[in-house]
Each structure stands twice: as structure tokens, then as C-alpha cells.
Amino acid sequence: MVQHSAARFNASFAALADVTRRGVLDRLARGDASITELADRFEMTLTGMKKHVDVLELAGLVTTEKVGRVRTCRIGPCRLEEEMAWIARYRQVWDARFEALDGVIDELKREEKGRGRKKRK
Known part of the structure; x- marks a missing residue:
């Protein structure tokens, strides 16, 4: 492992350590979804889901785009x-x-x- 990628490497494992975040990745593998859709799917608040998405985004596993009031999530560039x-x-x-x-x-x-x-x- 290259030293400069240690933070991303650790962020990836931290993101994958949570069952909800793995579920979000499974859902996004089938297509893009809004934070609201994900929150409904996992029966949690928008704030709670946003925190999970932030962790996934920090690891490069998810990207988000805000258009108007809707934040859409999709699988990120991290392979x-x-x-x-x-x-x-x-x-x-x-x-x-x-x-x-x-x-x-x-x-x-x-x-x-x-x-x-x-x-x-």
C-alpha cells in the first residue's frame, strides 16, 4: 500500500464497516437515488442518512449532486x-x-x- 493513500484506505474500510452503508452501496449499484429515497428505504431520518452518505462520499464510494432541493447519490469513482x-x-x-x-x-x-x-x- 502506498503511504499517501493510507487515509483513503482507512476511510474505505471505515465506510464499509457499517451495515447501513453497505446497504446503501447495494442500493446504488442498481441506480441513482436521492437522500430521501435512501432514508425511506432504511427507515431513518434524512439527517441520519446524510451522515452515512457523507462517510461514503469521503471514502470516494459515493458521489452526490444537489439540484434544487434534491441531493442525488450515485456510485463513486473508488474501485x-x-x-x-x-x-x-x-x-x-x-x-x-x-x-x-x-x-x-x-x-x-x-x-x-x-x-x-x-x-x-
């Missing part, structure tokens, strides 16, 4: 490539650990099965 690469590195680590654990479990099963056969004889 989460650095975040996905970071997650992929940890997934490789955990996949390797689970493979090693599978090997240990298989060995224990073979040993247990071998002991079971000796007892029957």
Missing part, C-alpha cells in the same frame, strides 16, 4: 483495488493455514483409524 489486494494477501495467508490444518486433521484421522484396526485384531 477498492488497493483494499481488495490487501484482503487477498490475508486470504492467501489464511488459505495456507487452513491447508496445513487440513493436513494435520487428515494425519490424526489416519492415526486414529490405524489404532482402531489394531484393537480389533
Whole structure:
């Protein structure tokens, strides 16, 4: 991860940490929506939804445009490539650990099965 993008990287994970904000992204993936539509959809106040949208906008995950009294939200320019690469590195680590654990479990099963056969004889 490049040092200058640490703030954006942290903002992305902070934005994605909340279930409502992930829901907003899911909704916006299907098309633009106003703050009012989003607030109604998630049964919250306009102020509460605006705060969620502000967090998403700070992370670059959402953009907004105000025309008259209506603020319309749409998916933003952030593509989460650095975040996905970071997650992929940890997934490789955990996949390797689970493979090693599978090997240990298989060995224990073979040993247990071998002991079971000796007892029957």
C-alpha cells in the first residue's frame, strides 16, 4: 500500500464497516437515488442518512449532486483495488493455514483409524 493513500484506505474500510452503508452501496449499484429515497428505504431520518452518505462520499464510494432541493447519490469513482489486494494477501495467508490444518486433521484421522484396526485384531 502506498503511504499517501493510507487515509483513503482507512476511510474505505471505515465506510464499509457499517451495515447501513453497505446497504446503501447495494442500493446504488442498481441506480441513482436521492437522500430521501435512501432514508425511506432504511427507515431513518434524512439527517441520519446524510451522515452515512457523507462517510461514503469521503471514502470516494459515493458521489452526490444537489439540484434544487434534491441531493442525488450515485456510485463513486473508488474501485477498492488497493483494499481488495490487501484482503487477498490475508486470504492467501489464511488459505495456507487452513491447508496445513487440513493436513494435520487428515494425519490424526489416519492415526486414529490405524489404532482402531489394531484393537480389533
